Amino acid sequence: MxxxxxxxxxxxxYSHGFFLxxxxxxxxxxxxxxxxxxxWPKEEVIxxxxxxxxxxxxxxxxxxxxxxxxxxxxxxxxxYALFDPRIGPGSILGAVAGAYLGGYIASRAIGKAGCACDAxxxxxALATAVGRIGDFLAAExxxxxxxxxxxxxxxxxxxYLVHPAPLYDAGFNLLWFAILILLRDHPKMQDGNLxxxxxxxxxxxxxxxxxxxxxxxxxxxxxxxxxFCLAxxxxxxIYYGRQMRQRTAxx
Amino acid sequence: MNLTQHTYTKRSEKIxxxxxxxxxxxxxxxxAGWTLAxxxxxxxxxxxxxxxxxxxxxxxxxxxxxxxxLLNIGALIxxxxxxxxxxxxxLAAFAVGLLMVLLxxxxxxxxxxxxxxxxxxxx
Numbered sequence: 001m002x003x004x005x006x007x008x009x010x011x012x013x014y015s016h017g018f019f020l021x022x023x024x025x026x027x028x029x030x031x032x033x034x035x036x037x038x039x040w041p042k043e044e045v046i047x048x049x050x051x052x053x054x055x056x057x058x059x060x061x062x063x064x065x066x067x068x069x070x071x072x073x074x075x076x077x078x079x080y081a082l083f084d085p086r087i088g089p090g091s092i093l094g095a096v097a098g099a100y101l102g103g104y105i106a107s108r109a110i111g112k113a114g115c116a117c118d119a120x121x122x123x124x125a126l127a128t129a130v131g132r133i134g135d136f137l138a139a140e141x142x143x144x145x146x147x148x149x150x151x152x153x154x155x156x157x158x159x160y161l162v163h164p165a166p167l168y169d170a171g172f173n174l175l176w177f178a179i180l181i182l183l184r185d186h187p188k189m190q191d192g193n194l195x196x197x198x199x200x201x202x203x204x205x206x207x208x209x210x211x212x213x214x215x216x217x218x219x220x221x222x223x224x225x226x227x228f229c230l231a232x233x234x235x236x237x238i239y240y241g242r243q244m245r246q247r248t249a250x251x
Numbered sequence: 252m253n254l255t256q257h258t259y260t261k262r263s264e265k266i267x268x269x270x271x272x273x274x275x276x277x278x279x280x281x282x283a284g285w286t287l288a289x290x291x292x293x294x295x296x297x298x299x300x301x302x303x304x305x306x307x308x309x310x311x312x313x314x315x316x317x318x319x320x321l322l323n324i325g326a327l328i329x330x331x332x333x334x335x336x337x338x339x340x341x342l343a344a345f346a347v348g349l350l351m352v353l354l355x356x357x358x359x360x361x362x363x364x365x366x367x368x369x370x371x372x373x374x
Binding site: 011020024051073074077078080087088108110111 | 283287338342346354
């Protein structure tokens with residue numbers, strides 16, 4: 001593992017922070033490119049992106065209360081701890097929910113008709129893929145559960161190999177990014193559908209990868225992250241079910 | 252509650268509102284954050300959480316933290332629907348703060364929430 005990626009004039013540059021920032025910057029560049037391609041005006045892009053970023057950071061932190069329990073309340077509920085660089089940003093699932101909510105509220109506040117949020121879908125997948133490399137190099141959360149599979153990796157402090165779960169995540173997101181790019185101009189993948197499809201795909205993947213991660217089991221042998229993914233998938237199924245019913249009624 | 256968006260007629264009005272959000276709201280948060288951090292340094296007992304045996308101070312501090320969090324989110328939403336440029340200023344202040352955190356985070360090893368397997372000492 002390489003928690004310190006390199007040193008710059010004697011100052012250590014940590015893998016976790018480096019790839020987190022790199023992921024966000026690459027995601028932002030992808031978002032700007034997509035927004036321009038979709039002729040999304042900057043008067044809408046700027047407030048929605050800002051709200052999504054701030055909402056994402058708050059959501060990432062708050063979701064920890066659900067995933068890791070009441071013990072985290074003093075840190076998670078402390079608004080100013082959000083600005084403490086020694087504390088990890090939190091959960092990507094919470095970040096996605098917070099970003100979605102923040103972006104939604106901002107778009108309602110500026111009176112935007114329709115949804116241009118599809119520009120976020122490939123950017124989010126790419127940013128996650130890059131960020132996960134940092135998680136792997138920093139051996140975050142002990143990477144994963146013990147395995148005897150040939151691609152198991154050693155982590156400091158234990159004498160067994162573990163699943164390189166962040167690399168599974170990075171690999172999936174890279175593949176998912178390519179799929180979302182291929183689908184982005186499909187007529188059925190407009191008006192928010194590409195983002196919902198992107199989120200659903202990640203939720204399915206994340207549900208299964210949680211079985212090899214070290215997250216806290218909440219109930220029924222499932223982690224909070226798995227319950228979150230299930231809730232998201234059920235929510236999307238209800239949304240599309242209602243859409244289909246409305247379309248059938250209109251036809 | 253009837254939330255009506257203020258109509259901006261002049262550019263100076265937008266700049267004023269943005270400044271209120273960015274400087275005043277951001278500054279108030281900076282002061283409050285600094286005060287709370289200093290208090291917890293001066294009076295460590297006040298920030299010593301024992302969630303296995305919570306007492307009234309634990310609840311008071313967690314409650315205060317919750318209130319500040321809700322106030323900030325509430326203000327953002329309220330101004331978003333009434334005076335858009337104030338909300339944009341607040342958002343920009345938060346975004347600048349968070350970006351600085353990410354930059355400083357390059358040089359620090361972050362503490363995560365999940366206890367690593369090697370600390371637990373089991374597969």
